[in-house]
Amino acid sequence: MTTTTGTKRSMGYWIVAVFALVWNLIGVAMWYLQVNMTAEQLAMLPEAQRQVYEGTPGWINIVFAVAVFAGVLGGLGLLLKKRWASTMLLASLAALLIQIIGTFAATPAWVAYGPTGLVMPAVLVAIALFLLWYANKAKARSWLS
Secondary structure, eight states: OOOOOTTOOOHHHHHHHHHHHHHHHHHHHHHHHHHTOOHHHHHHSOHHHHHHHHHOOHHHHHHHHHHHHHHHHHHHHHHTTOTHHHHHHHHHHHHHHHHHHHHHHHSTHHHHHGGGGGHHHHHHHHHHHHHHHHHHHHHHTTOOO
């Protein structure tokens, strides 16, 4: 990835910006599927996953929505070259952390998934941290206005 200064953005910038938007749009799709799961779909889940789903309080779904929609705005902000992209990506990361902690604290997720259940949340946090870091780097390099 090449680096530039001033307002010139590298191809890497645009790749990260598109990735940020697409990644978070996938998150919106996952949120939509979760909050709109039918009784038939729920019945097809393994018992442990069904218990987690049924034990998930509504506020966790709200925080999930904040995480993914703020992430979409952050990705869009990067594509539009706006300074507020980093604020949105920070909000997304904060909501993601609340969602993960809340899920493991308020549902039987730990019993259902055990330590391996932390792998995907760790990946999500790593990606969110990278996107926030990159947006802050872009802001510091005056790539965002």
